[in-house]
Amino acid sequence: MESRGISKAVIGRLPRYYRYLGELNEAGVERISSSDLSKKMHVTASQIRQDLNNFGGFGQQGYGYNVKYLRTEIGKILGLDQSHNMVIIGAGNLGQALANYASFARNGFILKGIFDVNPELKGKVIRDIPIRMMDELETVLQEENIDIAALTIPKTKAVEVSDILVRNGIKAIWNFAHTDLNLPKDVIVESVHLSDSLMKLSYNITRYKEEHGED
Numbered sequence: 001m002e003s004r005g006i007s008k009a010v011i012g013r014l015p016r017y018y019r020y021l022g023e024l025n026e027a028g029v030e031r032i033s034s035s036d037l038s039k040k041m042h043v044t045a046s047q048i049r050q051d052l053n054n055f056g057g058f059g060q061q062g063y064g065y066n067v068k069y070l071r072t073e074i075g076k077i078l079g080l081d082q083s084h085n086m087v088i089i090g091a092g093n094l095g096q097a098l099a100n101y102a103s104f105a106r107n108g109f110i111l112k113g114i115f116d117v118n119p120e121l122k123g124k125v126i127r128d129i130p131i132r133m134m135d136e137l138e139t140v141l142q143e144e145n146i147d148i149a150a151l152t153i154p155k156t157k158a159v160e161v162s163d164i165l166v167r168n169g170i171k172a173i174w175n176f177a178h179t180d181l182n183l184p185k186d187v188i189v190e191s192v193h194l195s196d197s198l199m200k201l202s203y204n205i206t207r208y209k210e211e212h213g214e215d
């Protein structure tokens, strides 16, 4: 993506387009103008046109966008036309919550295993998948064609576990542990910090209160 000169900001907005177009598609909407899409998404119509022009446009003057087609094309750009096998390492609160979220599979993210070191969790089943111990991880990584590993373990363990993952050919890590992972360049790390999102909310609450004269 980067090599095609598409900015991270545009790529960062594509999942949102994909989600809205999915809702429109489910509601039976066949086409939508950039101005109607912009009202729905609270971004400007010119932003939408600019973003989608990066990929050749997809729209037609006077017709708007074909919802199903645009969603499919954005899905292809995001790699959602192929499924991705995934494992979760760390079956605590967060790991179990992710494992329980059925909608990832709808977008092609197929959970193939959940791993932990705590023997008390061994065999506990989450959506038909038993939690396994870490000594089985390498076999699963080698046999199940795993693309993505979600790391939901304490940050003190993240480096050692990511090394095991990389040694076994994992190229994409969805990192929830609050630590930076210095991995080879060909390993993609997407770090998630829910607290960043909460801090943005806090900022907005604070601004709102200031503007409205509340304490």
Ligand SMILES: NC(=O)c1ccc[n+]([C@@H]2O[C@H](COP(=O)([O-])OP(=O)(O)OC[C@H]3O[C@@H](n4cnc5c(N)ncnc54)[C@H](O)[C@@H]3O)[C@@H](O)[C@H]2O)c1
Residues within 6 Å of the ligand: 089, 090, 091, 092, 093, 094, 095, 115, 116, 117, 118, 134, 151, 152, 153, 154, 155, 157, 161, 175, 176, 177, 178, 192, 193, 194, 195
């Ligand atoms: N990024 C975010 O937005 C966000 C939000 C919540 C939690 N977190 C982080 O996610 C991690 C998990 O949080 P939680 O609330 O689920 O914690 P938790 O204590 O409930 O779960 C952690 C699990 O990891 C397991 N574990 C420990 N060492 C391991 C290892 N070497 N290999 C495999 N499993 C191991 C533990 O046995 C435990 O089951 C923490 O690092 C936490 O800080 C991040």
